[in-house]
Amino acid sequence: MNKKEIYGLLNEVNTVYKEQKLTYEENIKLERKIKEKIHSNKKFNFRKVGAIAAGIFIFGSFVFASNEKINAYVEEFFTDKKISLSDAGDLSKDIEANVVELHKPINFKKASFMIENILTDGRFIYLNLIYPQKYENEIYIPSSLKINGVEYCPESTSVKPDKIENNLISAYSEILLDKEIPSNVDLDIILGYDKFDDSSDRNYIEVKVPKEKSQINQRVFLENYYIDKDKKYRILKAKINKVKAIIEIDQPIIKIWGNKKTVDYYVKGKNSKGQTLIFDLNQGKSVDGLYKCIYEFIDKNCKGTPYKSDISLDDLYNSKDIFKMNLIRVEGKREKGKIINKKEKIIGKTFDLDLSK
Numbered sequence: 001m002n003k004k005e006i007y008g009l010l011n012e013v014n015t016v017y018k019e020q021k022l023t024y025e026e027n028i029k030l031e032r033k034i035k036e037k038i039h040s041n042k043k044f045n046f047r048k049v050g051a052i053a054a055g056i057f058i059f060g061s062f063v064f065a066s067n068e069k070i071n072a073y074v075e076e077f078f079t080d081k082k083i084s085l086s087d088a089g090d091l092s093k094d095i096e097a098n099v100v101e102l103h104k105p106i107n108f109k110k111a112s113f114m115i116e117n118i119l120t121d122g123r124f125i126y127l128n129l130i131y132p133q134k135y136e137n138e139i140y141i142p143s144s145l146k147i148n149g150v151e152y153c154p155e156s157t158s159v160k161p162d163k164i165e166n167n168l169i170s171a172y173s174e175i176l177l178d179k180e181i182p183s184n185v186d187l188d189i190i191l192g193y194d195k196f197d198d199s200s201d202r203n204y205i206e207v208k209v210p211k212e213k214s215q216i217n218q219r220v221f222l223e224n225y226y227i228d229k230d231k232k233y234r235i236l237k238a239k240i241n242k243v244k245a246i247i248e249i250d251q252p253i254i255k256i257w258g259n260k261k262t263v264d265y266y267v268k269g270k271n272s273k274g275q276t277l278i279f280d281l282n283q284g285k286s287v288d289g290l291y292k293c294i295y296e297f298i299d300k301n302c303k304g305t306p307y308k309s310d311i312s313l314d315d316l317y318n319s320k321d322i323f324k325m326n327l328i329r330v331e332g333k334r335e336k337g338k339i340i341n342k343k344e345k346i347i348g349k350t351f352d353l354d355l356s357k
Helices: 003-011 024-040 046-055 068-079 085-089 093-098 313-318
Strands: 019-021 063-065 100-107 112-121 124-132 144-147 154-164 168-177 187-195 198-209 218-226 234-241 245-252 261-270 276-287 290-297 322-335 338-354
Touching: 085 093, 085 112, 085 124, 085 154, 085 168, 093 112, 100 198, 112 187, 112 198, 154 276, 218 338, 234 313, 245 261, 245 276, 245 313, 261 290, 261 338
Parallel strands: none
Antiparallel strands: 019 063, 100 112, 112 124, 124 168, 144 187, 154 168, 187 198, 218 234, 234 245, 245 290, 261 276, 261 322, 276 290, 322 338
């Protein structure tokens, strides 16, 4: 359909229009919908799309007519491709009871993306974003975050993008916060985003999480437990739910002398069947002279890691076994991008991860 045909249709439509800015993705969606209608139905009534035609004249300008049909198609752009959080993150379907569905757009001046759903879990927030493939090099992480009026700082963010149809990306995002999210209370969350290349271009959404959805069912096995006689290594919490299993440990800061020396940590254990559990260091930060660490369970299906467990997260969650666990420090030397001369040392005493309780 060329501009002359569009203007011809406009002349036959008795409609009052007002200009409204829409994004590039909405333009493409509207154009595609009209083409689908034209090709699928030869008797298609062009009067019915006169209002849409008004919206798509001069695509480069991104100026569109305001009309119910346009709004319907714009809404469909944001809702006809729904990806559950469990599918996006390859998680258990059981988590969906705690997921809050959003389907809310974040609009910048020349780009937009969709926040599909959200899940809160202790110090973690999980999101699924949908955006055009052309924006896959943008960094869509919150620039500000408030929960019940308290500011939170995202300490780290991991993203797992996946290409879906219509040149869209579904990106599962895992955000680690600087402190625990309240549980068993209603949550009022304000998520703010800045455009990656223009911090003055920003927007935000408000999310309401009812208290019955604010905390995933979880199993806590250890709290405030010291693994050494000098009480320098303390397990704050060891917990498992259907999203992840983590062990939080406060430990002393180890000074490293020489730029080639490396120090790493992980937690390893076995049950009576000889099955191995691995918790790798996900994040660590220095706070008041302590190294506050989060060790995350490494599923047997995990790729791209030198360590992995013999069982899956679901197996672990449903297990009734007792695992004998140790915190292990790995020292080595960095040479030509590789770690050589690795030496492992068990820190403190063996502790039980008793899943039979």
